[in-house]
Amino acid sequence: MIVWENFGSMEDTVFCGVFNGHGPYGHVIAKRVRDLLPLKLGSHLESYLSCEEVFKEISLNTADRMTSDSLVQISANGEYGVYNKDQDMVQMLLTSIVKAYRFMDKELKMQVDVDCFCSGTTTVTMVKQGQHLVVGNIGDSRAVLDTRNKENKLVPFQLTEDLKPDVQAEAARIKRCRGRIFALWDEPGVARLWLPNHNSPGLAMARAFGEFCLKDFGLIYVPDVSYRRLTEKDEFVVLATDWIWDVLTNEEVVEIVAKAPTRCTAGRALVEAAVRNWRWKFPTSKSMAALNGLTEPDTTSTSTPGSGTESPELNGVEESTESTHS
Numbered sequence: 001m002i003v004w005e006n007f008g009s010m011e012d013t014v015f016c017g018v019f020n021g022h023g024p025y026g027h028v029i030a031k032r033v034r035d036l037l038p039l040k041l042g043s044h045l046e047s048y049l050s051c052e053e054v055f056k057e058i059s060l061n062t063a064d065r066m067t068s069d070s071l072v073q074i075s076a077n078g079e080y081g082v083y084n085k086d087q088d089m090v091q092m093l094l095t096s097i098v099k100a101y102r103f104m105d106k107e108l109k110m111q112v113d114v115d116c117f118c119s120g121t122t123t124v125t126m127v128k129q130g131q132h133l134v135v136g137n138i139g140d141s142r143a144v145l146d147t148r149n150k151e152n153k154l155v156p157f158q159l160t161e162d163l164k165p166d167v168q169a170e171a172a173r174i175k176r177c178r179g180r181i182f183a184l185w186d187e188p189g190v191a192r193l194w195l196p197n198h199n200s201p202g203l204a205m206a207r208a209f210g211e212f213c214l215k216d217f218g219l220i221y222v223p224d225v226s227y228r229r230l231t232e233k234d235e236f237v238v239l240a241t242d243w244i245w246d247v248l249t250n251e252e253v254v255e256i257v258a259k260a261p262t263r264c265t266a267g268r269a270l271v272e273a274a275v276r277n278w279r280w281k282f283p284t285s286k287s288m289a290a291l292n293g294l295t296e297p298d299t300t301s302t303s304t305p306g307s308g309t310e311s312p313e314l315n316g317v318e319e320s321t322e323s324t325h326s
Helices: 026-060 085-109 168-176 250-259 263-281 286-290
Strands: 004-005 013-022 071-076 079-084 120-129 134-138 142-148 153-160 180-182 193-195 201-203 226-229 235-242
Touching: 004 026, 004 235, 026 085, 026 120, 026 180, 085 120, 085 134, 085 226, 120 235, 134 142, 142 250, 153 250, 168 180, 180 286, 226 235, 250 263
Parallel strands: none
Antiparallel strands: 004 013, 013 120, 071 079, 120 134, 134 226, 142 153, 142 235, 180 193, 193 201
16 A cells, blocks of 8 residues: 655645555565556656646736636647646546556566566555545455535445456456456355456456456456545545455445544554454455454454344444544
8 A cells, every 4th residue: 555645746635545466476566566656657747747837837928818727828839728727637637547557557567577477456546636536446446435415424435446357347348358257156256257268367356457367358457537526525535455345335434434533543443343344254264364363353242143233343443523534
């Protein structure tokens, strides 16, 4: 993961990302994407800022032309036009994210010190520039915004789609490219992407960096990009991998984070709730070996499957009268 303030030499700009590696070298690939993707995206933003300064200078030195904070005159080949700064900023962010993702996948393909053929990473990234929020996503990690409805109640708004192989549009592309989609008998709810003639690698997502063995059979690196203009009702965004979303709903995640007394404790509370629910919902899962070393077992919960009581995801989360998050 990464959080980068004053990103791209821009004030009031934050870059956040979560990277979830898979395959034998997934952990290495995830770290490499974390380190390189923001740099490439930042260079795009800095290039844009240089052009914007030129536009401003042209505008200020153009006689009899009206300018404002949102509309700026520019000159090209002797012709004058008007562009909306807010719209231009959003378009720049969207385009830069797509270009940075393209660069990242090509960069991984040229790596000689790490094998990306059957390993890769999901990625969900967010750029907040003032009131502009742009999210890019490949794979099954997720971004969820906490906002308030008309009744001033906290509600989640999912900013991304989980790009799994059985999503209709993703499945159509995979099938056109001769990839296969099916679930294993012992995990019937998990659709996976397979090679045309081999029962491998069984990837549980339709987009990812790396995994070049599947790039000719429907797997792509192109991000699903979304934009939202923030309002005073929007409070915070949670970026997390499927490890969280597999056992906690959007509503549960928002409630846990909102009740945490500080920003620092919010992440820990969320992880602890996920660990408890993994132990409760999937006690025989292969992931339990990793979970057992992450936190101490929860001895306060008395909920059991089928008891009709509330699942343990909210146990142990401290109550607070107001959110301290933004």
